[in-house]
Amino acid sequence: MRTMTPPSPDGAASPADGGGKRSVLAEWQLALPLALAFASIFLAPLLMLVGVSFFNDEKITQPGFGQWAKFLGDPFSYKVIADTMLLGLKTVCATIVIGYPLALIYLDASPRLQKVLIFIIVMPLLLSVVVRTFAWIVVLGREGVVNTLLLQLGIISEPLRLLQTELGLVISLTQIEMPLMLLPLISVMSRLDPNLRDASSALGASRWRTLFKVIVPLSMPGLVAGCLLVFASSTTAFISQTVIGGVRLIYLPLLIWQQSLVVFNWPFAAVVSLTLLVSVLTVVSALSYLGRRSGGYVHG
Amino acid sequence: MQQAVKANAARALDVEGLSVRYGTSTAVDGVTLAIEPGEVVALLGPSGCGKTTLLRVIAGFVRQAAGRVRVDGATIDHLPPNQRNIGIVFQNYALFPHMTVAENVAYGLRARGLKGPEVQARVSRFLDTVQLGGFKERLPRQLSGGQQQRVALARALAIEPSILLLDEPFAALDRNLRLDMQIEIKRLQRTLGLTTILVTHDQDEAMSVADRIAVMHKGRVEQFDTPVAIYDRPQTLFVNGFIGTTNLMNGTVASLQSGTATVALDAGATLTLPAPAGLSVGTPVLMSVRPEQLVLSAVPGPGAWRIEPGLALPIGAQLVHEARATDGTFLKIIEPRRAVSNDAVRTYCTLAADARPTLFPRTT
Numbered sequence: 279m280r281t282m283t284p285p286s287p288d289g290a291a292s293p294a295d296g297g298g299k300r301s302v303l304a305e306w307q308l309a310l311p312l313a314l315a316f317a318s319i320f321l322a323p324l325l326m327l328v329g330v331s332f333f334n335d336e337k338i339t340q341p342g343f344g345q346w347a348k349f350l351g352d353p354f355s356y357k358v359i360a361d362t363m364l365l366g367l368k369t370v371c372a373t374i375v376i377g378y379p380l381a382l383i384y385l386d387a388s389p390r391l392q393k394v395l396i397f398i399i400v401m402p403l404l405l406s407v408v409v410r411t412f413a414w415i416v417v418l419g420r421e422g423v424v425n426t427l428l429l430q431l432g433i434i435s436e437p438l439r440l441l442q443t444e445l446g447l448v449i450s451l452t453q454i455e456m457p458l459m460l461l462p463l464i465s466v467m468s469r470l471d472p473n474l475r476d477a478s479s480a481l482g483a484s485r486w487r488t489l490f491k492v493i494v495p496l497s498m499p500g501l502v503a504g505c506l507l508v509f510a511s512s513t514t515a516f517i518s519q520t521v522i523g524g525v526r527l528i529y530l531p532l533l534i535w536q537q538s539l540v541v542f543n544w545p546f547a548a549v550v551s552l553t554l555l556v557s558v559l560t561v562v563s564a565l566s567y568l569g570r571r572s573g574g575y576v577h578g
Numbered sequence: 579m580q581q582a583v584k585a586n587a588a589r590a591l592d593v594e595g596l597s598v599r600y601g602t603s604t605a606v607d608g609v610t611l612a613i614e615p616g617e618v619v620a621l622l623g624p625s626g627c628g629k630t631t632l633l634r635v636i637a638g639f640v641r642q643a644a645g646r647v648r649v650d651g652a653t654i655d656h657l658p659p660n661q662r663n664i665g666i667v668f669q670n671y672a673l674f675p676h677m678t679v680a681e682n683v684a685y686g687l688r689a690r691g692l693k694g695p696e697v698q699a700r701v702s703r704f705l706d707t708v709q710l711g712g713f714k715e716r717l718p719r720q721l722s723g724g725q726q727q728r729v730a731l732a733r734a735l736a737i738e739p740s741i742l743l744l745d746e747p748f749a750a751l752d753r754n755l756r757l758d759m760q761i762e763i764k765r766l767q768r769t770l771g772l773t774t775i776l777v778t779h780d781q782d783e784a785m786s787v788a789d790r791i792a793v794m795h796k797g798r799v800e801q802f803d804t805p806v807a808i809y810d811r812p813q814t815l816f817v818n819g820f821i822g823t824t825n826l827m828n829g830t831v832a833s834l835q836s837g838t839a840t841v842a843l844d845a846g847a848t849l850t851l852p853a854p855a856g857l858s859v860g861t862p863v864l865m866s867v868r869p870e871q872l873v874l875s876a877v878p879g880p881g882a883w884r885i886e887p888g889l890a891l892p893i894g895a896q897l898v899h900e901a902r903a904t905d906g907t908f909l910k911i912i913e914p915r916r917a918v919s920n921d922a923v924r925t926y927c928t929l930a931a932d933a934r935p936t937l938f939p940r941t942t
Contacts, residue, residue: 473672476639479659480666481686481737491685495676 331548338545345545359557362529366513372452373459373508381463399460411521414450415441442524450522451512458511459504466500502569506562513558530554588615588771589650589740596645598631605631607797618767618774620788622781628797629777633743638662649740665739669746671730673718679729680714686737704732724755742774748783760787781821793817815938818866825869825909831861841865845903847883851937862940869912871933874924882928901927
């Protein structure tokens with residue numbers, strides 16, 4: 279080996295011998311600023327949150343498990359957790375039911391139409407969530423677009439109550455979160471080999487068989503990614519939840535807001551925050567586990 | 579019983595006056611092909627000549643603007659691809675990446691409503707046919723390119739198609755494997771007696787696999803004939819240039835008698851050759867002659883013209899000479915290496931005794 283290495287003119291050690299350890303150290307040092315930034319702005323507040331949750335009083339002076347006991351001992355808490363998770367699941371289902379066919383339409387569209395469609399899909403992301411949410415108040419209100427239309431068509435005689443109901447909230451969240459479902463779905467689907475559909479068809483499969491046996495399984499990674507994003511985003515969508523849902527529908531983010539900024543019970547707010555974090559993480563990891571199991575082959 | 583016999587019989591395929599337009603451009607322009615039962619036909623041409631579009635019309639993926647496709651006399655134009663019972667092997671194989679080899683082969687059978695043991699039996703039979711019996715549980719990505727192609731072939735054959743379509747099937751394989759697969763496909767096709775259409779841009783592939791070749795150019799079939807006839811008697815200048823290597827020499831028709839023309843070559847010789855229709859005295863013509871149909875000689879003679887010898891390259895068992903005629907035309911001459919004698923500088927060229935030069939009218 280030594281004889282093969284040409285001598286370095288300046289006598290410096292060649293990178294092959296002895297340089298390895300130094301370069302590993304250098305790489306590790308390069309990551310340090312980012313690691314420190316993460317630790318200070320992400321990890322530290324999280325640890326503080328955990329710390330704060332273990333105080334019994336609002337002034338944060340007496341350590342103890344009082345707030346956890348209070349929260350976990352109250353049946354109301356479980357109802358709020360369940361409502362929040364259910365809201366997320368319902369929104370995920372609605373975005374799949376509407377988003378998947380939309381993604382299929384996109385896949386079949388001509389390149390020119392695809393450009394228009396992608397603009398329409400991305401456009402909501404360019405608007406503030408607050409603006410989109412208030413737009414939904416106009417649409418869903420007692421004298422809003424939906425009620426006026428249905429009344430004039432004679433389908434209903436009394437205006438429907440859509441605001442401050444879960445239905446109205448799911449409808450508006452479905453629209454608000456739709457780009458998060460469509461973008462990963464479309465990106466995975468448009469990478470599928472178009473010959474697969476032709477091959478399936480030539481082998482005698484109907485369109486439905488092709489859809490369920492070929493396209494759906496192969497688009498699973500995109501679908502799972504979309505579900506994760508929509509779920510995480512809709513369960514924590516404080517603005518939409520409070521503006522459309524009002525104070526009658528209570529979800530975990532509203533509870534956190536009430537406890538921290540209305541009654542100033544920070545330890546209790548910390549308990550609720552951690553509960554939200556853990557519940558969302560649990561569902562998200564379950565979903566991504568399922569996604570990995572069904573979708574691993576695509577990246578292989 | 580009658581039906582069983584018919585299911586295994588090879589089908590005739592007729593393409594009649596087929597045209598396909600994409601917007602304003604015509605991809606396929608009035609193509610008519612009568613393909614005999616059990617025949618292997620290669621659609622050969624440069625990229626963009628419409629051969630793949632023609633294949634996709636037969637498979638039902640593309641709708642034609644005009645014309646008909648018939649299988650055993652019955653038109654199939656109204657049928658969607660999934661009711662045509664046509665097997666197709668794609669250039670990239672298009673295996674379902676999430677299914678095992680066995681599931682891929684079973685796919686078409688399940689789509690036809692076959693169940694359990696019957697599917698298993700057929701899958702085993704066709705995987706054994708392509709010598710992949712032991713690979714059932716593998717995923718496509720765990721197979722080599724040649725193995726993937728065998729799976730694609732087994733998948734297409736398992737549905738017992740009436741016609742087999744192969745879209746550039748050997749393009750993605752390396753050289754050695756390509757020949758093996760060509761032999762394999764030819765063997766399978768013979769055994770099963772399947773009418774097969776092969777799309778390719780590789781003339782060697784078309785020559786070795788096909789019974790007849792349809793040479794396509796700009797959406798039209800220029801010539802539809804056996805490989806030997808296409809090589810020896812090209813009907814158009816395009817076919818002449820596309821198939822094999824050829825020399826083109828300028829000349830003028832000096833006289834015409836009953837099917838033969840006397841041509842004065844610009845290079846200086848006068849030759850009497852079979853004349854195609856449409857020539858008259860004084861017509862400028864191109865004479866096309868294959869490199870192996872020219873011989874070099876040291877002495878002048880009747881029908882010989884003077885050349886300036888250039889490089890000689892030994893290629894395998896042959897020697898390829900480059901030469902320049904007096905009118906500036908560059909010629910390639912191929913001769914067997916053992917025939918070469920180094921005793922004299924050979925500055926004359928003439929047609930070999932068995933040469934079959936072709937005349938084409940020259941448009942100036």
